[in-house]
Amino acid sequence: MMQPPLSLYAASSSPSMNRAIAIIGKEELSILPNNYEQEVVIVGGGVAGAFLAKILQDHAHITLIDPKEYFEIPWACLRAMVEPAVAERIVVNHRDYFKKGDLVTSSAVTITETEVFTEDGTQVPYDYLVIATGHTEPVPKTRDERINQFKEENEKIKSAKSILIVGGGPTGVELAGEIAVDFPEKKSKNVEVKLEQSVDLNSVSEGRKPLSSAWLRETLLKDDLDGDGRIKVDENLRVKGRNNIFAIGDITDFQKSSKECLHRVRLKWLQRI
Numbered sequence: 182m183m184q185p186p187l188s189l190y191a192a193s194s195s196p197s198m199n200r201a202i203a204i205i206g207k208e209e210l211s212i213l214p215n216n217y218e219q220e221v222v223i224v225g226g227g228v229a230g231a232f233l234a235k236i237l238q239d240h241a242h243i244t245l246i247d248p249k250e251y252f253e254i255p256w257a258c259l260r261a262m263v264e265p266a267v268a269e270r271i272v273v274n275h276r277d278y279f280k281k282g283d284l285v286t287s288s289a290v291t292i293t294e295t296e297v298f299t300e301d302g303t304q305v306p307y308d309y310l311v312i313a314t315g316h317t318e319p320v321p322k323t324r325d326e327r328i329n330q331f332k333e334e335n336e337k338i339k340s341a342k343s344i345l346i347v348g349g350g351p352t353g354v355e356l357a358g359e360i361a362v363d364f365p366e367k368k369s370k371n372v373e374v375k376l377e378q379s380v381d382l383n384s385v386s387e388g389r390k391p392l393s394s395a396w397l398r399e400t401l402l403k404d405d406l407d408g409d410g411r412i413k414v415d416e417n418l419r420v421k422g423r424n425n426i427f428a429i430g431d432i433t434d435f436q437k438s439s440k441e442c443l444h445r446v447r448l449k450w451l452q453r454i
């Protein structure tokens with residue numbers, strides 16, 4: 182049995198987590214008959230989609246579509262780079278928490294009124310569709326490959342004489358802190374903060390991952406995307422004007438947050454994973 186990923190309860194007040202739970206908090210489950218004849222397709226196995234799949238698998242037949250075989254906890258990834266043992270706990274195969282439904286390991290490429298089509302040619306019919314594709318970046322397909330990637334990053338950090346972190350946003354600052362904690366000798370040798378500087382980022386990777394909604398631009402939802410590529414939803418997380426299509430997580434334009442919802446999502450992760 183896999184150890185619970187403890188860092189889940191350290192989640193800060195992410196609106197996406199609130200959004201994920203909102204669909205349950207608002208008792209949207211009541212729209213789903215409590216039987217397995219209804220096909221609910223969740224596209225995206227990140228924080229929001231994985232959580233929803235875990236909860237809904239006891240209420241309906243779920244198909245989870247994600248290009249990778251695992252869920253990972255994004256906010257623990259920087260720690261996993263400096264302490265690879267953490268990766269073993271934060272990268273969880275979808276099948277370890279999602280045992281009842283179908284898993285399609287491929288990217289969704291388009292949708293119709295009744296089906297989702299994936300890159301590997303799978304056609305998945307749905308009664309209810311939930312889009313949870315959040316952000317995207319190229320990551321390996323299997324858990325072992327992902328864990329090895331963290332080990333490789335760790336080797337690079339260990340062997341580096343100096344490390345340049347470009348960007349003083351939350352990710353850059355957090356990574357600098359993680360490295361300083363685990364490699365104090367690097368810190369004591371040379372820590373330099375250059376203020377009021379900028380670099381040409383064309384050849385440098387961005388800390389912020391791009392939203393994954395480009396695949397919807399030629400679909401029936403093309404007019405439901407805002408200028409940033411977020412899906413416009415109503416207060417019940419339904420795509421406006423559609424009864425059976427929902428969106429949750431960072432992919433939505435939903436901005437509400439509630440401490441109560443966050444508290445509940447933390448508890449649910451703790452109790453169930």
Ligand SMILES: Cc1cc2nc3c(=O)[nH]c(=O)nc-3n(C[C@H](O)[C@H](O)[C@H](O)COP(=O)(O)OP(=O)(O)OC[C@H]3O[C@@H](n4cnc5c(N)ncnc54)[C@H](O)[C@@H]3O)c2cc1C
Pocket residue numbers: 191192193194195196197198224225226227228229230246247248249255256257258259287288289290313314315316317352393396429430431432
């Ligand atoms: C370094 C870092 C630190 C963070 N720290 C915190 C924190 O401390 N607290 C906090 O609450 N939040 C934090 N966040 C933000 C948090 O991770 C996001 O808000 C959250 O991951 C959003 O969840 P999501 O499910 O909407 O999207 P994601 O978690 O981005 O998941 C999207 C999923 O969709 C899949 N996908 C993408 N495109 C497709 C497609 N076409 N077909 C099928 N699947 C697809 C992806 O593979 C992925 O599994 C942090 C993020 C980062 C990167």
